[in-house]
Amino acid sequence: MGRKRKTRSSKFLFFVVWLGIAGVVGFFLQIWFQLPAIEALNEYLPSESTLVYSADGKVLARFHREENRSVVPLSKISIYLQKAVIAAEDPRFYQHHGLDFWGIIRAAIKNFAYGRVVEGGSTITQQLARNLFLTKKKTLVRKLAEALIALKIEHHYTKEEILELYLNQVYLGHNAYGVESAANLYFGKTAAELDLAEAAMIAGLIRGPELYSPYRNFKGAKIRQVYVLNKMLEQNLVTEREAKLAAIETLNFSPRNLKSLGEIAPYFITYLLQDLIAKYGEEMVYHGGLRVYTTLDTAMQAKAEEVIQKFVSEEGPKYRFSQAALLSIDPRTGYIKAMVGGEDFAESKFNRATQAKRQPGSAFKPFVYAVAMEQGIPPWTIFYDTKTTFRVWPSRWNPDGTWTPKNFDGKYRGPVTLRYALEKSLNIPSIKLLERVGIQNVIDLARRMGITSHLEPGLSLTLGASEVSLLEMTSAFGVFANGGIRVEPTAIVKIENRDGVIIYEHKIQEKRVLDENVAAQVVDLMKGVLTNGTGVRGRIDRPAAAKTGTTQDFRDAWFIGFVPQLVTGVWVGNDDNTPMQGVAEVAVCPRIWKEYNQAVLAGEPILDFPKPVWPKYEPPQEEEVVTAEGEENQPEENLEKPEGKND
Known part of the structure; x- marks a missing residue:
């Protein structure tokens, strides 16, 4: 009887054990089949900032939204930075296969000794798995998924490929993702240009990018830098002399007032940005990693x-x-x-x-003079610079349908050549010239030359009354x-x-x-404006x-x-x-x-x-000037000889 009871107990225990094993296996299998396809990393395109370059090769701006990132190959990342990150985050990176059990044990012992978390046990591969595929929520399921994904990543990719992915993905503070953006943010350099001291500073940020930001907490950032240098020294990645020199090196940080729209040429950059978005859309501009050469x-x-x-x-x-x-x-x-x-x-x-x-004012006059040159009116043609009343369309400014414009200084100079009228920017001869060459002809030329704004077809056109x-x-x-x-x-x-x-x-x-x-004739006339x-x-x-x-x-x-x-x-x-x-x-x-x-x-x-x-030059003949009513206009008071003062 006792033997039968014992046999039943053994069977029950055996059943419970196997049920437990099956449950654990099932649990792991459930997690395993829910893991993302690691092969997707082959086509992985992280959000990458668009870089804008000047004509002389300088970076003018970075366009991005949530993530400011510039992806670079491992060959363009300072060897100091590679070593610093490995030393600080995963000393056995090249020995393990995704999980570092010795590292986990070592971290647990150290954390227990200090009574708080002072060292993590996650490998670089695990961190990459978390950054790419998982949330930062600390649960058992997430930790198991992280470990399994890390094993799969190690199975599919080389250490160099894993390190490159990690260094381009890791968050380093102030919206900078990846070491290239961080190098530019903190030191105004590329990742390839970082020296040992700078590399150790950036590597030290990984554990707490905002907490240890040198812009917010330089003392804390310095402690982390020295920690990284000591870790590198422990692993014989640097000499003692190199570590000491790096620790006392004065770091030249980039000014923290740099804006995403560029340190210089912000108006140019916003003009460019509007053009790019119109061509490619916001998604491509802010996340597509374009390289724009301006x-x-x-x-x-x-x-x-x-x-x-x-x-x-x-x-x-x-x-x-x-x-x-x-x-x-x-x-x-x-x-x-x-x-x-x-x-x-x-x-x-x-x-x-x-x-x-x-309104461009008299800066519009060269268009009128260009049409005059097209029509063969030579610059020695005489026009009267006299008080003149023109017939115009009635408006609130000219309710009686007449317009009596003045020169800039209110004076008149009598008979003047077209050349002199342009040099001195005289209004009356220019208006009379516009009447002669035709308003629509001037508008047509201005359009051909690049003026796209609305041009009011009136005599005030030559005085730049239309806004451009x-x-x-x-x-x-x-x-x-x-x-x-x-x-x-x-x-x-x-x-x-x-x-x-x-x-x-x-x-x-x-x-x-x-x-x-x-064009050469108009330029010759406009030279006189300066001389x-x-x-x-x-x-x-x-x-x-x-x-x-x-x-x-x-x-x-x-x-x-x-x-x-x-x-x-x-x-x-x-x-x-x-x-x-x-x-x-x-x-x-x-x-x-x-x-x-x-x-x-x-x-x-x-x-x-x-x-x-x-x-062929012919002695200038005075241009007959008439009013809108057809009466010949006679010189008025306040005349001044052509050699009068500039306006």
């Missing part, structure tokens, strides 16, 4: 920002302007070389170089500088995908929109041409000038359209243009424009 010249950009900030801060209060913009384009290629959309991007993101539409952008005007003036050939402005040279394959390359497309000799006219204070020591522009009540001031290889537009004013005071008399815009161009053109070859061919 036209921006960092030296020109730095000078442009310096000059704009200087004039706004020093002269703005005196002459009552609070904003300014500058744009430089190579007229031969359309490449935007510098762009400043305002005095301070941090204060205002509105781009006054591309988004603002303002600085980008439009500067690009259009590039046609004059480029011998009548239009080249669309661009900020992008080429774009590569994350694999280095070119997916876009800008093709310079030239289009003749103005006769070459007509004898309203822009004389912008004169530089090389052949150049330009045009000033000031609007009614001094709400806007413009200066657009060019040499054969560079056209630069400058605008100053106020966002609320309030009048300025004295900006024309002291030539703020010409002086901004001059200071900028003298600096950026230093060392550049001195080029001249083609010489124009003029029709």
Whole structure:
């Protein structure tokens, strides 16, 4: 009887044991079959920041959302950093197969001795498994899944491949994922350029990126750096002398005020970003790891920002302007070389170089003179600069349908040549010239040259009454500088995908929109603006041409000038359209243009424009000027000889 009872107990125990084993096996199998397919790592494409480069190869910006990451191969990661990470995180990385049982035991003993967690037992492979496939929730199931995934990863990939994945995936603080982004964030370097001290500092961040950030807790970061150096020394990865020198090395951190939109050229970068999103969409731009090579010249950009900030801060209060913009384009290629959309991007993101539409004033007159040259009207043609009343469409400004404009200084100069009228920016001859050549002809030419904004078809067109952008005007003036050939402005040279394959390359497309000799004739007239006219204070020591522009009540001031290889537009004013005071008399815009161009053109070859061919000279005959009613206009009071003062 007792033997039977004993046999039953043994069978029951045997059944329970096997049931337990089956349960454990079933539990493991359930986890195993729910594990992600490790083979997916073959096509794994982590979210990667888009990098923007200047024309001289400098990183201007990184576009990203949640994760700022730049993926690099192991060969482009400092060997110091590789060793530092292994020493600190997984000393037996090259000996284990995903799980380090000795490491787990060692960590447990050490943590028990200290009474708190001072060392982890997870291998680099386990951390990679957690980062890629699992949450950070601390449960038994998650830990088991982590271990099993680590074993599968080790079975499918080499140690070098695992280390490369880990170093590109690990979070290192301040939205930086991967060692390349961290190297740039903390030291302004690539991961390949890190020295031992810098590598140990970054490796020390892995355990607590936010806690040990050198920007928030330098003391804690330093303790972690020394810890990593000691671990490297223990494993004979560095000599004692190397470790000591690294520990006392002064680290040069990047300024913490770097913005995702770039340290320099923020207006250019936002302009570029809008273009990229329109072409490729936000997902590709923020996560696709594009490499965007731009036209921006960092030296020109730095000078442009310096000059704009200087004039706004020093002269703005005196002459009552609070904003300014500058744009430089190579007229031969359309490449935007510098762009400043305002005095301070941090204060205002509105781009006054591309988004603002303002009246250009007399800066629009060269379009009228270009049509005159097309129609064979020579520059020695005489027009009367006299008080004149024009018939216009009735409006709230001209309810009786008449308009009697004035010159800038309120004076009249009598009979003047077209050349003189442009140099001195005289309004009355320009309006009469517009009447003669035809308003629609001028609008058509402006369109061909790159003006896309609405142009009001009235006589005030020649005075720049229609609002346009600085980008439009500067690009259009590039046609004059480029011998009548239009080249669309661009900020992008080429774009590569994350694999280095070119997916876009800008093709310079030239289009003749103005006769070459007509362009040369207009340039010849505009040279006089700098040598004898309203822009004389912008004169530089090389052949150049330009045009000033000031609007009614001094709400806007413009200066657009060019040499054969560079056209630069400058605008100053106020966002609320309030009048300025004295900006024309002291030539703020010409002086901004001059200071900028003298600096950026230093060392550049001195080029001249083609010489124009003029029709056979005939003694000038006075242009008969009539009013809208058909009555001959006689010179009025307040006349001044042609050699009168600049306006």
